[in-house]
Amino acid sequence: MRISDWTVIALCGALFVQVPASLSGAGSLYWRRLDAESGVPIGALALDAEGRELALGSDRGVWRGPWEGSLATRPRRQPLQGPVRDLAFGLDGSLWVAAADGLYELRRDAWPRRVDVGVGEGARDVRRISVSQGWAALATGAGVYVAGPDRRWRRFAAMPPGPASLVALHPEGDGQRLYACSGGSLWSASLGIGRAGASEVRRLAVPSGSVGLGEALDLFILPAASTATDASAQLHEAAAERGGHALGVVYRAALALYAPLAQRWEIWRPHWPAASVPHRYAHGLGRHWLATDRGLLVAPQLAGPWRRARPPLGGLATPALAGRPDALYAASVLGVFRGSAEVDGSSPSASGDPPIARLQQVVLAFQGLSPASGDALRAGAARRGWWPKLSVGLGxxxxxxxxxxxxxxxxxxxxxxxxxxxxxxxxxYEIGVALAWDLGDAAFHPEEVDVSRELRALVQLRADVLDEVTQLYFERQRALAEAALLPEGDARVGALALRARELAARLDGWSGGWWSEQSR
Known part of the structure; x- marks a missing residue:
């Protein structure tokens, strides 16, 4: 590997990893960590249609809000029972949440509202959500449920009964094209206003020679423009027709792309690094991304070559992905990371921790050691000579x-x-008030000597505190960076993560709880 191929930038403890342009396809890539709450595993991600708001789902609830690198803007957490399986934004800003105990609707500045789409445990077993232009579809343990612009949920009886695992929607005329994985098969149906059922419901037969694909693990829709870099030019030409799109299917050991207008399949069997098992797909930054149980994979084309993403995500299990043209969000054991083509100047560190300068200011203020306190002592001693001696007598x-x-x-x-x-x-009765000035003290007051000794002790104490806090801060950054570079499953990852939490607790003590407030 030549030095010119890879570049690692370390600034003030912040680790940014630059990916070579030959792999990125769109300039250099930088990762930045976003903290929702320290130590909370994130299992689901979603971006709104305009890419302005990000939602994070975990077993402690859902965070939603802008995540554009500003630590001053903290997304709001809304608690829910059990882990979150999937998230999807609606056009009106509402957020649909597939939780362990059913479907919830979250609106801004409102408590989560549980939505009963059907009767029975199966209807509450929501596994996947897809939203498109006012329509929504659910894959549940009781089959596929659909809601149109009227927001009324109905079971999609046109598909075979039984559990459904995946759904995907794409605009088609005045309605939607629905894709679903139910009963071990892929299905396609047309949805329209006033049609709770569907027309053209048919099973998508995977071409011969595709034996051994197994169960579909994820469905995704690629607009025609996104398929331009794929290996099959004929498939792209078919998808590029008016309103054209392609349906992507992720299997354990393969990727498949289906062009509905041409009714053609293209299947690739890439070699995943380290026998990874993919389970989520995202398209962003001009590249294709796969979340696997052993790290994040990236490729310029669906056909490959698929490679591990550069640290810190290449060797960490990635539960969830969300992409847009200018950014990619990925969840890992170390938190949620945002990949972008340029370094975010407001990014304080690769770990998402506050900048060291801000931490030092908070610690000094909390400990009463800020430079302002020393300046006040010095100024007071200098002014003391101008103050008279006041004598008051009473007889x-x-x-x-x-x-x-x-x-x-x-x-x-x-x-x-x-x-x-x-x-x-x-x-x-006798009352006397006397004011006496010693003008010599105005030039130099004798107590300034005592103040000078106190200031020297204050400066030394401040230096000791800053040295301790700085060591704790960068030791935490080193622990996080080392953990990010280790492969998934390495026992040292857990030890380093525990060490990082210990250091965070000590910084919290020095700052009077300010450190933990920055992660909420």
């Missing part, structure tokens, strides 16, 4: 005197007794 004095004078007089034989009494009291 009180009291003085009292009294006298008694006794006298006796006799006149004309009459005796008289005289008594003179005198009382005097004086009170004095």
């Amino acid at each position: 009180y004095a009291t003085e009292g005197s009294w006298s008694d004078d006794f006298d006796e007089s006799i006149a004309s034989g009459v005796s008289r007794y005289l008594h003179d009494r005198e009382r005097e009291r004086e009170r004095e």
